[in-house]
Amino acid sequence: MKRLSVLKKTDSALAISEVWEQPLRVISVTSGKGGVGKSNIVVNLGLALVRQGHKVLLIDADLGLANLDILLGLTPRYTISDLLALRKSIPDILVEGPGGLKILPASSGIPELADLDEYQKMFLLNELDNFSESLNIVLIDTGAGISKNVLFFNIAALERIVVANNEPTSITDAYALIKVLVTKYGETRFKLLVNGLSQPHQGEMVYRTMLKVMERFLGREISLDYLGMIPFDEAIPKAVLKQEPVVSLYPGAKVSRCFTELAKRIWESPPTSEMGSNVKFFWRRLLAYQF
């Protein structure tokens, strides 16, 4: 991370203050169990971050079952499958969402993409690297489970937000995903976001349960930070039906304010920094692991 000296205007004088230039944040939003709210979280968190002045790219990494474009009411002309088929480049397939939010759309119903081969993975990371300089934050919607693609995108990211609710299946599957990322790929740091419950203490219960299981079976060196809870809110399914993010359609809804707060908290939390912002991000990750 680079330290910059900047001139800041105070009430009556100009003062020099130091700020930290943030490196590119690449964050996966992932889950063991499907349907826990990842895609809605990515869209609304992405938009909240854009509104706070960040340059954000959303990657729809649920490659065979695209969702982000649908949630945003967009109709992309090209998708990641055109990129992988060498027909198009990233700027060709990018679609622009509200406020300048950028989306890399996936395609629907192409089973071959559900399991990328090694060449496709390398190619995709290289293309993303060439494009990443104009961005502050990349959010990756990984799809659910422990498939090769889900694991690959979680490893390609530097920060992982695991989404769960209080259903035992959601907690067990979240743990299963974390376990594979720890034992097979040596990941050590995770964040938990609980979605779709009504009381904050329910979110804390999910966190405590996950932490206990992780400490017992994976040891205390593996960290799980609690990012909080997005409440259950009927405004979300209503917004989904209208194909608009809830933060745009119902900005005053409690859930929209939660996304705004979450965006601030994520940006202000220290990134898991292993490198300066000028280092090719995805290549570093690629070289660090064997997929």
Ligand SMILES: Nc1ncnc2c1ncn2[C@@H]1O[C@H](COP(=O)(O)OP(=O)(O)OP(=O)(O)O)[C@@H](O)[C@H]1O
């Ligand atoms: N906080 C919430 N309150 C109410 N409904 C919600 C909330 N979050 C998500 N939902 C609803 O849950 C459903 C699943 O959400 P979403 O598609 O975002 O999940 P997902 O984890 O991306 O699913 P998949 O694993 O299939 O990709 C949607 O119908 C959405 O309307």
Ligand SMILES: [Mg+2]
């Ligand atoms: Mg989804």
